Amino acid sequence: MARQQPGRLRQAFEVYLSNHGRAALGALGRLVRDWTPSLMTAGVIGIALALPAAFLVLLDNLQSVTGEWGGDARASLFLHKDVKPEAYRELAQQLRGEDGVAAVSIIPPEEAMAEFQRMSGFSDALELLDENPLPPVLVVEIASGRAPAQIEALADRLGGLPQVARARLDRAWVKRLHAMMALIKRGIWVIAGLLALTVAMVVGNTIRLDIENRREEIVITKLIGGTDGFIRRPFLYAGLWYGLSGGLLACILVEAGRWLLVDPSRQLATLYGSGFRLHGLGLDDIMLLLACGAALGWAGSWLAVGRHLAAIEPR
Amino acid sequence: MIHFDGVTKRYPGGHEGLRGVTLKVEQGEMVFVTGHSGAGKSTLLKLIPLLERPTRGQVVVAGINLGRLGKRRIPHLRRRIGMIFQDHRLLHDRSVYDNVALPLVISGVHHREVGRRVRAALDKVNLLDKERAFPVTLSGGEQQRVGIARAVVTRPPLLLADEPTGNLDPGLSEEIMHIFEDFNRVGVTTVIASHDLALIDQLGHRHITLSDGALVGDAIRGARDG
Known part of the structure; x- marks a missing residue:
């Protein structure tokens, strides 16, 4: 008995595997044999998956570009008026050593006044002033590749220095850009959700038609003792294959789109003096896309199978 | 093997397929069920x-009370019953071999x-040479x-056949019935619904008659061989 048990288990496992293998290969064979409608279904799924995937890839690229721009953030530190030239030069020197600071330039009050006179056209009026009302300013260039939160924290720290009267970070546009991209990303996920639903429904409908076409076969299988699981299996695998082939098609579409855009985008980047290169799907993205397709296909066929198989009973 | 106890089947609409039928079929028996069409032969088999x-x-088959059998156990019951239909019910997109292999799969x-x-x-029904053929290329008798x-x-220990010779000429019908007799001879309980009274009389087995869903006759006609 003890020696018989593992053998029987192994045999049951073998039967299980061969049942699944047969169902999977059978479903695949059926799709390949009837390849035109299969390809069309896969095409619909592929396009539905490719759209959000392409948008996300594009957004990813956009983020890497604006990451470069984010490095251009700068803070203007308006010092107290009584800070002497030696003091602010020393402060500038000290700030150059700070983490996250790329460069510090000094605008002494005289220089600022001269520029203001030149730019504003109030030169006559300004000459009437007894003393220069402008404070010394330190312009701090923030090192590139910092997240908005990090930049803000640095600006706050600089603003807290005793010599600094007011710190102004020219960060509004960075914040707006990131907010906009977050909005777009959310929008893409909403669209992706809707398209995922579309994929599940397309597969569900295809499987429903398949079930109708094979009604007689299902009835006969039930008559001779096929369990619901046995009858369900080929349809579920068909859904899986639809989803998987759709996912594969989506990868091909996204990569083809990237290939079309790679040259123009490089030209544009060169014009801006950037070494930016359009990147596409990584291996993990491809895996994710295939897994999404397969899962949606399976889910769609599960819906159809659950609803329609129970309705078919032999009489 | 089969035990019917006061079985009534009423269809939606009020038509009664069976009315209070009580009967017993022992293991290894061969039984014909006859009656005019609509008498309840098919209902009895179903x-x-x-x-x-x-x-x-209450219906008890091979010691199983079917009234207590859950939906999930039905496939396992059906695997122990071989069913034969008047319209054959073959899968036309598969070869003879694949059709016969389906219950095993x-x-x-x-x-x-x-x-x-x-x-x-296939050897028992003399179709060994047709295993690669598709059902549509076969004659009615071959398909059956x-x-x-x-x-x-x-x-299976039990064979049920609903009008298995309904579409066949007398010669083929007799041939089919002899195949059933062969299986019965090795111990398979066999229940056949048929209206071919002449052939049934000639074969001579237990013979149940239904009329308007009621059991009106249960007799052994002629000499039983074996």
Whole structure:
């Protein structure tokens, strides 16, 4: 008995595997044999998956570009008026050593006044002033590749220095850009959700038609003792294959789109003096896309199978 | 093997397929069920593999009370019953071999075993040379023999046939009935619904008559061979 048990288990496992293998290969064979409608279904799924995937890839690229721009953030530190030239030069020197600071330039009050006179056209009026009302300013260039939160924290720290009267970070546009991209990303996920639903429904409908076409076969299988699981299996695998082939098609579409855009985008980047290169799907993205397709296909066929198989009973 | 106890089947609309039928079929028996069309022959056969459930009364098959059998156990009941239909019910997009192999595949028989048993079943109905053919290319009698091979390939203890010779000429009908007798001879309980009274009389087995859903006759006619 003890020696018989593992053998029987192994045999049951073998039967299980061969049942699944047969169902999977059978479903695949059926799709390949009837390849035109299969390809069309896969095409619909592929396009539905490719759209959000392409948008996300594009957004990813956009983020890497604006990451470069984010490095251009700068803070203007308006010092107290009584800070002497030696003091602010020393402060500038000290700030150059700070983490996250790329460069510090000094605008002494005289220089600022001269520029203001030149730019504003109030030169006559300004000459009437007894003393220069402008404070010394330190312009701090923030090192590139910092997240908005990090930049803000640095600006706050600089603003807290005793010599600094007011710190102004020219960060509004960075914040707006990131907010906009977050909005777009959310929008893409909403669209992706809707398209995922579309994929599940397309597969569900295809499987429903398949079930109708094979009604007689299902009835006969039930008559001779096929369990619901046995009858369900080929349809579920068909859904899986639809989803998987759709996912594969989506990868091909996204990569083809990237290939079309790679040259123009490089030209544009060169014009801006950037070494930016359009990147596409990584291996993990491809895996994710295939897994999404397969899962949606399976889910769609599960819906159809659950609803329609129970309705078919032999009489 | 089969035990009906006061079984009534009422269809939606009020038509009664069976009315209070009580009967017993012993293991290894061969029984014909006759009666005019609409007398309840098909209903009687359909209650055994639970294609229908009785409105009243109790059906026991091979010691299993079908009234207490859950939906999930029905496939396992049907695997122990070989069913043969007037319209054969073959899969037309599959070869004879694949049709006969289907019950074995469903039962999870190892694929090395499948080939051997399919050929044994086809050999019994004299169709070994047609295993690659498709059902549409076969004659009515040959298709019915494929149906029989599919019904017996799992070696079920019970065979049910609903008008198996309904579409066949007398010579072929007799041939089919002799195939059933062969299976009965090796111990398979066999229940056949038929209206071919002449042939039934000639064969001579137990013979149940239904009329308007009621049991009106249960007799052994002629001499029983074996």
